[in-house]
Amino acid sequence: MTRGMTQWRLWMRQCAAILRLELKKNFFSRRAWWIYLLAFAPVLLTGGHSLDSMRKGRWGCSIGEDVMIYAGIFQFFYLRLGIYFGCVGIFTNLFRGDLLEKTLHYYLLAPVRREVLLASKYVAGLLASVVMFTTSAALAFLLVGYHFGSAWQDFLFRGPGLGYLGWYALTAALACVGYGAVFLILGMIFNNPMIPAAVVMVWEAMNWLLPSALKKVSVIFYLKSLCPTEVPVDEGPWALLAVVTEPTPAWLAVPGLLVVAALILVWAALRARKLEITYSE
């Protein structure tokens, strides 16, 4: 076996050891409860909508309208708030949480490359967030039209429904990849990452107002172009301010987002190498 191969296997084993500890924290710590709440809020909304429709027998709306409602919830609540703040909660705490609890030295005193530690923590955060948010996105989508009964099943299995579900799940997963990388580095740079997180949120929220070139410097721009249903925002008085830009095709958006996330992670790895234990800060 070559030296490179041996090294790689060692890193994988160390990564597995770190994942065992980190996944437990991400899924079962006390601070995870509000992330679950954020993650599964759309399930409550669409489930509630379905139950209400079934109870009152309101069949006035159509599957198309409910799919549009889901698209609105997904793009304006889930992507911009739910997944966004969920990722803030998970990823900023990967290092900052350990620093606040004064436990980061547990890892730093082990013969583990800092880059391996960073990658392992990121993967742990990614696994937790992807499981939570894609599960919720899929469940919420399945529930939004549940009250249509067999028509909904036809839409899912004979129509474009499953394809939509797949794109929403992929978009949620990619949101975790992109926002995860951003909040991981923010958690390493800032003592209080909530302030920069709020700045990033404003930037993402005003994306539709930005000129074309600046639109592309955001995660939401790429994620929006992956959503199967477009929700028009250029209505009302604000429509005058909106800048219409050609959406990025999926074949470019997906690798584009992955490349941006990878670049941020490389930056984070360089910072991790020089990371010092300064618990008193």
Next chain:
Amino acid sequence: MNDRIRFDNVSRFYGDVLGVNRVHLSIPPGVTSLVGPNGSGKTTLMNLMTGLIRPTRGEVSVLGVPPDRPQELFRFVGYCTQFDAFPKGLTGYQFLYSYLRLHDHGHAEADRLAWEALDRVSMREAAHRRVAAYSKGMRQRIKLAQAIAHLPRVLVLDEPLNGLDPMARAETIALFQEWGRQGLYVIVSSHILHEVDRISDQVVLLSHGYVVAEGQIHDVRSEVKEQPLTVMVRCGEPSLLASRLFRENYVVEARVLEDGGLLIRTRDAEGFYLLLNRVVVEDGLELESVAPADEDVGSVYQYLIGGAGGAA
């Protein structure tokens, strides 16, 4: 030479605050104690040695390995820090087992080493209790177990006796001495000087971020020439001996103690011992013991740094 822990003109500042300044050290195997009051730079030196912080200036190497390569360093270095926080939800056993898995030990090996370490610090009984429920002494012992679990050659122990009961202190001190005899590098920080005396092969005295003296305690004491050496002599006729010694110039003070001992202070140790031999032979005195009374870290520290240090 890669058989030393080296600090080469190392300085570390925390913003405007001095951590340590211009430290040159070459630490051999055995038990080395870092001695100084709070804020003197002991923990900073230990954190520099283990890569938890970086020097502002200068270079550190541990047996030839720079501390910014943790993947190599912690194969042979164990560090018992002063940080009293532990990953949440772990039992004592899990705390050690998980740490050993990070060292790439397989399940069976990690399990064996974890139990060995637990036995060495007498924590087997409490192994399956959560660390959060441990007493301070137990937390200290589990940290020690973590530092030694992977059988390192270099042990860095920051105030390792804090919180231990007298029995555990004695056992731990015996462990340090054993490791020192085995040729391990045991770096211990403490501000309890009489304990340091018992365990140290060499000391590094620190004050306000500077190394004030280093070496074997006897050699450090000999360097403090402005302070008379104090010697305790026990013999049948201390008063007679005192009067005989006073006739010569070597002795600046002689005091007969209540327990019959004679405490001598001299500025010329060599001349004093020659004189003592002569007097004993000439007057036929029977000596029970002769021993330096201030060749200990406490006295040396007091001479070099004074009371300002606050060392106990």
